[in-house]
Amino acid sequence: MRADARKNYDQILAVAREVFAADGAEASLRDIARKAEVGMGTLYRHFPTREALLEVILRERFEALAASADAPADGQPPDAALLAWLREIIAFTHQHSGVLGAMAAAIDAPESALHASCVSLKSAGARLLARAQAAGKARPDLEGIDLFALISAMAWLYDQPAFAHRADHLFAVITGAVVKQGKA
Amino acid sequence: MRADARKNYDQILAVAREVFAADGAEASLRDIARKAEVGMGTLYRHFPTREALLEVILRERFEALAASADAPADGQPPDAALLAWLREIIAFTHQHSGVLGAMAAAIDAPESALHASCVSLKSAGARLLARAQAAGKARPDLEGIDLFALISAMAWLYDQPAFAHRADHLFAVITGAVVKQGKA
DNA sequence: ACCTGAACACCGTTCAAGT
């Protein structure tokens, strides 16, 4: 990549990080281009879709989340591991409103730039879920897509200002339907 | 109201019903004005906000839902009554995507045209919930706002195409966390 | 190769001008 192109690419990304965090996944692309001091065409050249831009920004975190799902867990029982992972995801998406809506749209769209991230996140969750189910600590009639859907719904709840003051409680209610916590 | 104004009012409403059902609560107001064959100013004169237009369209159904929450129930136990009512709401909002998102935004906004509808829907749910709780058939640590939030989240899930095939199952999972169904 | 910014087709909202 040419030096000027590289500079623009990095600048767009840096600005997009801030703007997406502030305005959510539906933030104005024009606004990003403006703040990055590049033309609209430059933004589109580097990131042909909104998803492509989101993907680069989110990839790192989602890879970390997928990795943490498979981490040794240090003696942590599978139900606690699943719960901790769910809390991690929600804490992250809470900083980026609407991101899980974009993910939900991408999971059925193989051509979306976000598709691979969705699938790996869903799979990571499915593996944690399966281990908890095997230990008799999670509702057995749930699949990976169900967990993904419930995560998305919880993220949506956290994004609604009217529900924010009850969001932690609702998290407990919903995860309570998934995980049957026990002492051993 | 003058005869021409009345005609425009009715025409806008008739068109809006169709367009909101087809495109959801975020449908283009310009599109509605166009299809109703009125100027934008006419639409705004009769309905100063999107919420005002939505409110007129939804009021009838929400009043019916609030009424059905208080219906004698014909020997139906409170847990079954609550579940049946939840199914009714979800079935309705499923035909009008995004409506519960608008409701969620309006519940904390007393100036919104939708506010009264939100509150009465929340209250109706809260009464059903309280009866089920009194019978020991619903999770006791839930308030009206929690039920409203869970309804909204379920409506959101039904609106996501990627989750549609699991939506009925997710409804069972989430309501399972609220209602503890028993035989007597 | 890469960049710019105008152009196009859309929004929501307001308001001067008409009847």
Place this chain on the structure above:
DNA sequence: ACCTGAACACCGTTCAAGT
């Protein structure tokens, strides 16, 4: 009293023209 539609300030997306 009511209506119209242009005007304004925004979008996302594309593309001719420049370097």
